[in-house]
Amino acid sequence: MWRRVASLSSTISSSSRSLSRNQVFFQAAFGLSIRESYATEISKPGEEGVLRPKEKAPFITFVLGGPGSGKGTQCEKIVETFGLTHLSAGDLLRREIAMHTQNGAMILNLIKDGKIVPSEVTVKLLQKELESSNSSKFLIDGFPRTEENRVAFERIVGADPDVVLFFDCPEEEMVKRVLNRNQGRVDDNITTMKKRLKIFEALNRPVIDYYKNKGKLYTINAIGTVDDIFKQVLPIFTPFEEQLKQSRHVNPKSPLVENSS
Numbered sequence: 001m002w003r004r005v006a007s008l009s010s011t012i013s014s015s016s017r018s019l020s021r022n023q024v025f026f027q028a029a030f031g032l033s034i035r036e037s038y039a040t041e042i043s044k045p046g047e048e049g050v051l052r053p054k055e056k057a058p059f060i061t062f063v064l065g066g067p068g069s070g071k072g073t074q075c076e077k078i079v080e081t082f083g084l085t086h087l088s089a090g091d092l093l094r095r096e097i098a099m100h101t102q103n104g105a106m107i108l109n110l111i112k113d114g115k116i117v118p119s120e121v122t123v124k125l126l127q128k129e130l131e132s133s134n135s136s137k138f139l140i141d142g143f144p145r146t147e148e149n150r151v152a153f154e155r156i157v158g159a160d161p162d163v164v165l166f167f168d169c170p171e172e173e174m175v176k177r178v179l180n181r182n183q184g185r186v187d188d189n190i191t192t193m194k195k196r197l198k199i200f201e202a203l204n205r206p207v208i209d210y211y212k213n214k215g216k217l218y219t220i221n222a223i224g225t226v227d228d229i230f231k232q233v234l235p236i237f238t239p240f241e242e243q244l245k246q247s248r249h250v251n252p253k254s255p256l257v258e259n260s261s
C-alpha cells in the first residue's frame with residue numbers, strides 16, 4: 001500500500017519536500033497524519049481505487065546503550081529470532097556520508113567529533129525507512145540519543161515505542177570493544193570515544209530515565225558472551241509474541257509488493 005502511495009504521490013508538488021511523500025499524500029488526500037493513517041480505516045476492503053492505510057500502528061523497539069555496548073550485535077540476533085526490521089540510525093547517517101548527500105559533510109564532521117546530528121535530519125531518515133517498508137515491526141538501533149531526538153520522533157513520526165532496550169555496559173568494556181571493532185569507522189578511536197562517552201552520559205541517560213519512568217525500559221547487563229546477553233533479551237519479547245507473529249501489513253498477493261522471499 002505504501003509503495004503504491006509513493007508511486008501515486010510522485011505527482012505531489014516539490015513544495016512539500018520537507019514532508020515524506022507518503023505523509024503528504026495522506027495529508028493531501030485524507031487530511032491524515034502518519035499516526036492517523038496507521039489507525040484510520042478509510043475504505044471498505046475491495047473498494048476500487050481507494051487505498052487502505054496500514055491497519056495498526058507499527059511495533060517499535062528502541063535499542064539504547066553506550067558506544068560499544070553491543071546494540072548492533074544483539075539487534076542481529078533479535079532480527080534472526082523475531083523477524084523485526086532493523087533500522088540503525090548510525091548506518092542511515094553513514095549512508096548519507098557515503099552518498100555525498102546535501103547533509104553528508106555536516107554529518108561526517110559531527111560523527112568524527114562524537115556529536116549528535118540534528119534531530120530533524122535523523123528522524124526524517126528514519127521516517128522515510130518506516131514509511132517505505134512493508135514491515136510493521138521495527139528495531140530502531142542507537143536512537144533516540146537525546147531528549148530532543150525523542151521529542152522530534154514523537155512529533156514527526158507520531159508513534160511511541162512498545163519496548164525500549166538498554167544495554168548497560170561498563171565504560172572500560174565499551175572502550176575495549178570499540179577499539180577492537182575494526183570496521184574502519186572514523187569515530188572508533190580513543191579521542192572520539194572519550195567524547196562519545198561524555199555525550200552518552202549527559203544526553204542519553206535522560207532518555208533512559210524517561211522510558212524507565214514510563215515503564216517501557218528493559219535494562220540488560222551487557223557483560224558476558226553474546227549468547228548470554230541474548231538470553232536476557234529473549235523473554236522481553238515473549239509477551240509480544242502474538243503481535244510479532246502477525247503477517248506483514250501489505251497483502252502479499254498485491255501486485256505492488258515485490259516478492260520479498
Ligand SMILES: Nc1ncnc2c1ncn2[C@@H]1O[C@H](COP(=O)(O)OP(=O)(O)O)[C@@H](O)[C@H]1O
Binds near residue numbers: 065066072177223
Ligand atoms: N558480548 C560481547 N562480548 C564481546 N564483544 C562484543 C560483545 N557484543 C558485541 N561485541 C563486539 O563489540 C563491538 C561493538 O559491538 P556493537 O554491536 O557494534 O555495539 P554498538 O552497536 O552498541 O556500538 C563489535 O566489534 C562486536 O563484535
Ligand SMILES: O=c1ccn([C@@H]2O[C@H](COP(=O)(O)OP(=O)(O)O)[C@@H](O)[C@H]2O)c(=O)[nH]1
Binds near residue numbers: 091110116118141
Ligand atoms: O540517532 C543518532 C544515531 C547516531 N548518531 C551519530 O552517529 C554516531 C554513530 O552511531 P552508532 O549508533 O552507529 O554508534 P555505535 O553506538 O553503534 O558505536 C554517533 O556517535 C553519533 O555521532 C546521531 O547523531 N544520532
Ligand SMILES: [Mg+2]
Binds near residue numbers: 072090
Ligand atoms: Mg552500533
